Amino acid sequence: MTQIKRNAALVATSAVLLGLTAPLTTSASAATPSLGWTKCAGTGLDPRQQCATVKVPMDYAHPDGRKIDVVISRIPAENPATRRGALMLIPGGPGGSSLNDPSGKGQKLPQDVRDAHDLIGFAPRGLAPSTSVDCGLEHADLALSKLRPWPAPDGSVAENMVTAQRMADACARNGGELMRHISTVTEARDLDRIRAALGERKISAWGVSYGTYVGSVYSQLFPHRTDRIVLDSNDDPDPTRVSRAWLAGHEQGVEDVFPEFAKWASAPDNPDRLAGTAAGVRPLFLKLAARLDREPIPWPGANPEELNGNVLRQTLLDTLYSPSRFPALAKLILAARAGTVPPAPAAPPEQVLQNVAAVGAATLCNDVAWPASAAEYQKGVDESRVKYPLTAGMPRNAMVCAAWPTPPKQAPVRITDRGPSNILLVQNERDVATPLAGALKLRRALGDRAVMVTVNSTGHDAYLLHGNACGDETVSRFLATGERPDADVYCD
Template identity: 30%
Template sequence: MSHPAAPRRPRAIGVLLAGSLALTGCSIDNPFSRDAKVTSTPLPSTAKVPTGQDALAKFYNQTLTWTDCGGPKCAELEVPIDYAKPDGETIKLKVLKTEKRGGGTKAGSILVNPGGPGGSGVEYARYADFIVGTPVRKAYDVVGFDPRGVQDSAPIECVEPPQLDDFLGQDPTPDDAAERQQAVTIATDFGKACAANAGPLLGHVSTVEAAKDMDILRAVVGDAKLNYLGKSYGTYLGATYAGLFPDRVGRMVLDGALAPDLTPEETAIGQARGFDTATRAWAADCVKEGNCPLGTSVDEVMTGLSDLLTKLDKTPATVTGDARVKKLTEGWAAYGIAAAMYDQGMWAQLTDALRKVVASDDGTGLMNLANAYAERDASGAYSGNMMQVIYAVNCLDAPDSPDIATYVEREKKAQEQAQLFGRFLAWSGLTCGHWPITSTNKPAKITAAGSAPIVVVGTTRDPATPYEWAVRLADQLEAGVLVTMDGDGHTAYMRANSCIDNALNDFYTKDKVPADGLRC
């Protein structure tokens, strides 16, 4: 299944099926209205060009022009498309700053990223009150940016919405040679469309380049060091920054960790295990509540879900109220189930949706969940470009194999470890296996030797970024500190766990590093 995901109330965007997930029900006004009031801020004296980067002086020395955008302030940051050619073409990245509230001395800025790749940091920072604790809001400006290729920063859009519908709804579990060849064709055609429509930027949206953009933003907003909150894929972005600029790491929190040395196969199988673990937790709750539509034990429910997806592969269910999608395919159904695993508050919605599919072949409820996953509404409009740019980033960061046999073998391994999601995630790298841009990047450990302490947070039953990845990243970082939340759902900070929240609030505001191994 070579697809991704999206935010619900601003939280995190996970990495799923070569993509991401975070269910977002927030709607915001355009922060870059042409009627916005323009104000200019002089370049802070602390925004200096780092040693050895004189070729980038014009970027480090730029002055942001801030506009009022309904409370927060907005600006555009200019960066080179290709860091190897700093005098070449440039793009502008959208930036949003929600200023600290309350009196007292400002501690600086916290740069935030919700994940993806493809999540909007601009939208995320707008909801600062929900993503950082009150003590942090009183001490810091919260700054977010749309990374290169994302949303309002030269967005990469490969296909039109109807074609994206077809791409996301495709058969995620090809069963025979003909279906596998069709999957290759779909993956290849999608990549060709990206190359045709994205231009030269398609080869320059890697995480390393986004991290370099972050350092320019750090300097331009006047921070000597980067204070950072990254969730899900945002942890990979933060770790990459730390590896490039360890001496510029300030107070950094990586929540819902993605270890940078994971191979595509390890990522696929690890996520499959993670989603299966989360689904079993939902199944236990479904059985406990009674009248569970798929069985009276966890094993029965898991088998029932597998059987239902197999049935939908052959005979899709009916969808009503959607402008374009009239049938719930196996692909859309898998997205719907996965969406509910990000937050246990959605479990009841999933149970109800499944009950209607089983009882009356009505797939509308499950399609609604899938739409939330895809940042899509019933009119067929997508609110962002995450479901497309996610491939552009992932395929540069971690190229995969073009060989069908690789995925057939990966499927066997994945199914041995994950009954439900193994098959889907085994095929998640196929698009990157046929990507039109050749990349020599390879997954690798990051130690960030010499950095300040970096807090890595893992949740024990996180579906998208399994807990063992947090352990792995914390072990690799020379100054890694592991904090654990024993619970369900994706990421931990600001999810109603006071132990986690207090520890991270104190880290940001009191420079009190949590005890390594703290468990909440």
């Protein structure tokens, strides 16, 4: 599973196109008579960014039935003479939006990429300002340590099963019909409706985290509609487990990244030093988490309003997304060891939390059937707690999907090696959310359709974020020219 800024508080296609440089479209406007572009809502946006609404079927099995809105954004290609087409910015999540990304991370793209592509963002179905959904969850169930299924201190999953039922009931009661039509496949079909509305014969894409799965599914369903596809920080595409595999991946992800935190937290010149050696950080953390299981510290303004062992474990998981977060975790650990807490972290408005949680739950639960047996989860949690104590069994536990009232409408899409060889995967070697082990499974599934750039870096999201010139230049060259390495590349 993936995670971007909006839901960090809650809890991210054979060689047909290589070397092809002739524009797919030659008009800067790309024939968009059906779209009414207007000024986007919000502040701090690039004045060139405009928004429009695309009408899509709520239920693709009944395409002439009820329509819903998907709001999209665009900053046009900066050099009409070299314009190639549209670059879809596919967000992470599920529950993330790229609506403001043309003004944000899109402006970090090299000039030749921005010259050649309209930058297209969107709010996926269910997520405001597109037609939105809301489960009306209890405030306490919006806590990250509830949305992520941390077992009880003794490892029991009984309370998690009760929580899953309560949340699933709320989504069934309050979510409306749209909740049953939010999934990765429907998002991929929406992307093709956006492509058509833009007047594009083919689209390129930069998908990040969960967006790599969306991009993979799109490339599988609509291979003839893809141009240059970059998948950044890649999800395990296992068609038998899908989101269950993403959750389980956190076990290895934490183990991949924790040594980097331990090395940083034991450096002699670190003002927030936790231990004299890197080896000493792990037992210190585990001991503190166990103590907080027994003796939580009140934390006014937080959700929940206490620092308990699972809140600390969830904070560790969140922290390992980026080394820039290491100091905040160290300060929290130092405070908790002294029996205090820092000020409670700020949270997004509850309306945003409710919306993101609902879209996330619907996608995860509609993509694949989850087991309903508490015994099956308990067995997995017991095994995980022994092998991976830092994550205490959470990655194999029961989410809201264990009690989801409706089965998936179709089997998950199997990602295969059939289709054009126009995919470039880029992946950090140490990534807590989308670990390298899962990314390699996607690489194997795609076969000759893809090559992979592995970057010697720590954190979630690889392209243009960590300053690795080799990785960044390889991806940028592909987006700008279509030139792709002949084989997989390791960037030190």
